[in-house]
Amino acid sequence: MEKLHYKFETKNPIQKPVHIGVVASGDLEVIFRPTDSDETVVNIVTGSDGFKEVWKNVLDRFFARYPIQANIEINDFGSTPGVVNLRLTQAMEALKDEK
C-alpha cells in the first residue's frame, strides 16, 4: 500500500460532494468534496506501489480538461489508468446530476 498526495492549480469550485465506485479488485472509489482553498488537493491510497508518475499523468490530463476546485480522496485497489479516468469522469457526471 502507498499513500500519494498531489496539488493542482484549479479554478472551478464544486458545490456538493460526490462519491463513485467501489474498492474492488482492479477498481477504485473517488470522493470529491467542496473546498474553501484555492487549489485542489488529491489524496490517494493505493494497493499498487510504485505508480506515482502514472497517477500524475492521469491527474494532469483530467485537471487540464476539468479544472475543478475540490478536496479529492481516492481509494484504489489496483485499477488501470483507463479505469481511473472513467471513475473520475463519472464523478464529474454525478456533479452535474440535479438529483
Place this chain on the structure above:
Amino acid sequence: MKNSFVELRARERAEALLDDNARELVGPLDNMISPHLEPQGIVPESDDGVVLMRGTINGKNALVISIEGKFQGGGIGEVSGAKIVAALEKALEDNKAGKTIYPVIILDTGGVRLQEANYGLLSISEIQNAVIALKNYVPVIGLVPGRVGSFGGMSITASILSYLIATKKARIALNGPEVIEQEAGVREFDSSDKDLIWNTLGTKQRLATGLVDEVVEDTIDDIKKSVSDAIDAKKDAHRTEKVDFYLSLLDKLDLSKKLDIDGYRKLYSKVEAEKHVIDDAVEGTEPGTKSRGRLWFEKLTGINNAKSSVSTVLHAEKDGKEYVAIVPDANNKFPRVRDGEVGLEEGFAVASIVNKVVADDADKDVKRPIIMVVDVPSQAYGYQEELIGIHVALGSSAAAYAKARQAGHPVIAFIPGDAVSGGFLAHGLQSNRMIALDDTSITIQAMSKASAARITQRTIAELEEATKHVPAMAYDIDNYEKLGALYKLVKGIGSYDATDENVAKINSIIDDAIQSTVGKSADLHFRYETPIAIESGRKATNAVRKAVFEQWD
C-alpha cells in the same frame, strides 16, 4: 446481463430493492472508515463495505442492509459490523414503539473480516442478538444473491434470519472449501473440485434440504417481488428451532461411509422429528478426554468423570446455576470433533439444553443463570458437516443462548480454554458477561494462522507482524482484553489450576457477574461500555453507533 441484480454493487442493490425514496445512513461521505486496515497496509473503503438505506419496499417502511462482496470479500470488521448492529437496534426500537419497519439484509460475505478478526466475531454475535430480538416483531428477510455468497459467521447469522432468498449464483456454507482443505486435508474436501463445491454448497442443494427457502431468477424485478412477498406474508422458516429434527437425523446417520449428496437428500426427506432430552451429566467411572473445559466443568459442578448421553456436551445444575460445557471425546463417532470442536451434534444438543432451561423457567420471576464453560478450539471442519449445514447447528445454539438472555436469564461465559471462531459464536459470544483466565495457553481468534494466512494471501510471518499493530488480529487473551469486551480477566489462575481455592474464587466472580446483570438491559451493550472499550477498544464502534443514531430519523 440485462436487469441482473447480482451484477449490481451493494449501493445499487439497496436502491434496487427500495422504492424511489432511498436514503443512505452513514454513507461514504461520513468518514466512518476502518481504523484497522491502513496500519496493515490494506486500502480501506469509505463506507467500510456496508450500505445502510432506509425507504419503502412497495410502500412498506424498510431498512436495507447491503454488504459489498467486492470489498475485502464482504468481511465484517469493527466499523461495518457496528453499522449493521446500530441500524438493526434502531429498527428494533421503532418496531417496539409501534413504528413498523422491515429489515432486509443482503448477504454477500465471507463472514469475519480476518484482518479485524476478533472485532468481526464480536460484531457478528451482536448482529445475531439484534436479529433474534427483532424477530419478535417483524420477519428479518435475508437475500443471498452471490457471487461471494454467504460464509463463516454470517452464515450462522443467515440461519437465524426469518426467511432466506437466494439466486443460483450463490453458495452458502460455514467453512469455505479452502479452509476445510487447509484444516482437514484434501481428502476431506478438494477445494479445486468446482462441481463438488457447487453441488454441495450451491443453492439448488440448499433449497432441497431446507437451508434456503426460495431460489429466484437473477433479475431485479424477480428479486424485489420475492422480498416484498416475504415481507407481506411475514414468512418465517424457524430454521434454528428444528433441533429435534436434526438430532433425530444425526441418530440415523450412517457414519461408516461417506455421506453423498443424493444419500443426504434421501435421509433428509425421510427423517421425522422425535423429542430429544439431554439429561444432566452424571458421575462416571472412567475419566473423559482431558481438557480445560472438562476440568472446570467437573470442578464447578462437583461431578467427577462427568458423562452424558451426548459425549461432547455436558450440562448440570449446581446451586441454582445451569452449567454447559462442550468437551472433546477422543473416541467420538464424528471424527471432526474429537478435539473439542463444535460440530453438528454439539450445536443442536446445546440448543436443546438451553431451550429446555428457558421453557422450564418460563413462569418463574427469577430466571436461572446459565454458565457456559468455554474451551472450543473451533467449529468442525468437514465435508459432511457442510453438506448437512453445520451453520444451522451453530446458529441454533447461538439463538438459544440469545433468547435465554433476552428472556432474563443471566448468561455468563467462563473462558478457561480456547475460544475460537464459529465455536465461540455458538458457545460463548451470546453471553452478557465474559470472564477469562489470564493464561498464555488460551487462543481467542477467528481462524488458525495457517488458514488465515491462506485466505488473506499473506505469509504467516506477515500475519504475525500485523498482530503487533492491531490487537484484534492477535491470538492471545491479553490482546483480547484490549478490545474491552471482557467483564474480568482473572490473573494468577492458570487454565489447569482448578484447585478448591481457585474454584471458590471463580465461583464468586461468576456470582458477581450474575449480580452485575440484575436490573440491566439484556442486550450485549456491556461490551461497548467498559472503560477499556470507551477509551480505545470499541472507540470506532461507539462513533459509528452515534452517527447512525443521529441520522436515523
